[in-house]
Amino acid sequence: MLGPVILAASRSDRMRRLISAAPVTKQVVDRFIPGETVDDIVPIIEDLTGKGLELTMDVVGEDITTPEQATAARDAYLRLVDRIKDLRLGPKVEMSVKLSMFGQALENGHELALANVRPVVEAAAAIGTTVTLDAEDHTTLDSMFAIHEELRKDFPQTGCVIQAYLFRTEADARRLAANGSRVRLVKGAYKEPAEVAYQNKHEIDKAYVRILRTLMEGDGYPMIGSHDPRIIGIAQELARKARRKLDEYEFQMLYGIRSDEHLRLAAEGHRMRVYTAYGTDWYGYFMRRLAEKPANLRFFVRSMVSK
Ligand code: FDA
Numbered sequence: 001m002l003g004p005v006i007l008a009a010s011r012s013d014r015m016r017r018l019i020s021a022a023p024v025t026k027q028v029v030d031r032f033i034p035g036e037t038v039d040d041i042v043p044i045i046e047d048l049t050g051k052g053l054e055l056t057m058d059v060v061g062e063d064i065t066t067p068e069q070a071t072a073a074r075d076a077y078l079r080l081v082d083r084i085k086d087l088r089l090g091p092k093v094e095m096s097v098k099l100s101m102f103g104q105a106l107e108n109g110h111e112l113a114l115a116n117v118r119p120v121v122e123a124a125a126a127i128g129t130t131v132t133l134d135a136e137d138h139t140t141l142d143s144m145f146a147i148h149e150e151l152r153k154d155f156p157q158t159g160c161v162i163q164a165y166l167f168r169t170e171a172d173a174r175r176l177a178a179n180g181s182r183v184r185l186v187k188g189a190y191k192e193p194a195e196v197a198y199q200n201k202h203e204i205d206k207a208y209v210r211i212l213r214t215l216m217e218g219d220g221y222p223m224i225g226s227h228d229p230r231i232i233g234i235a236q237e238l239a240r241k242a243r244r245k246l247d248e249y250e251f252q253m254l255y256g257i258r259s260d261e262h263l264r265l266a267a268e269g270h271r272m273r274v275y276t277a278y279g280t281d282w283y284g285y286f287m288r289r290l291a292e293k294p295a296n297l298r299f300f301v302r303s304m305v306s307k
Helices: 002-009 013-021 025-030 038-050 067-085 109-126 138-154 169-178 201-217 229-241 259-267 283-292 294-305
Strands: 054-059 093-097 131-133 159-163 182-186 221-225 250-254 272-278
Touching: 002 283, 013 025, 013 283, 025 294, 038 054, 038 067, 038 272, 054 067, 067 093, 067 109, 093 109, 109 131, 109 138, 131 138, 138 159, 159 169, 159 221, 169 182, 169 201, 182 201, 201 221, 201 229, 221 229, 229 259, 250 259, 259 272, 283 294
Parallel strands: 054 093, 054 272, 093 131, 131 159, 159 182, 182 221, 221 250, 250 272
Antiparallel strands: none
């Protein structure tokens, strides 16, 4: 019951100001967002890749309100690519981007977001890696898929995310599986109305498995974005049935969540990519992590009252 309330708060400016200013917030935030600058994050990239993990890097931020902020977002990603170039990790470190941070909701937002994200995709390709477009709320997805298709004309490795809780996703998965795309499947992290999305966990989990089967049996590259042990077991089984080799799909989890499982899957020979977020505009990302697990919120509230 708490999840939807926290997700509503994640879009409130008043709550953003209150929570961001609380002195203890930072300690709890660090568990999920382990740095604010490229300098903070490079040692973490070196540490995790040294342990056999792969990464997808997210510079936190979303729902920007001016074209200048969109340009700043583009530049932040370009600085990251420039720094990781020297690490020579190639496809082991890719980027995840939210198009709302690149101007998608502004006037002429579709064109603006495409113009801002393209140089990041080009820079990533120049160092042998790629970019995945995150999925935000359902109103943004037609534009996201169109930008994905456009980018894939020059950079076929560009990936995108689909969300199992949306009714539309089974059709999206069929299209993406047939055209050979890299696709990350997640359950979905936004507050969506009953007209467009399943509201019940059991229904969402069942949809996840149906969609995953489509991806595994298709021509694309499935990326299983979940911490759910049941989903991970089913994914291994579906990959085996579809005769996929270990390098023909991958698991993805978020930094700070089930870290032992990251290492266990990597040690079993799976490609395991950790979604690692950093930056200062962490509020929306952090609130979605609280909404996913009530225990996170209890821990956060306890830290606030015990100070
Ligand atoms: P579920 O929520 O059922 O959790 C299964 C178990 O995982 C829990 O019982 C708990 O042990 C653990 N767990 C899950 N979340 C936790 C948390 N926050 N803190 C502590 N433990 C937790 N969503 C989206 O809408 N657009 C996107 O682009 C992305 N991108 C993305 C990338 C990657 C790599 C991942 C893993 C996830 C996303 N998501 C996302 C988020 C996704 O939609 C979903 O909200 C979370 O992954 C939680 O769902 P699970 O599949 O983990 O299952």
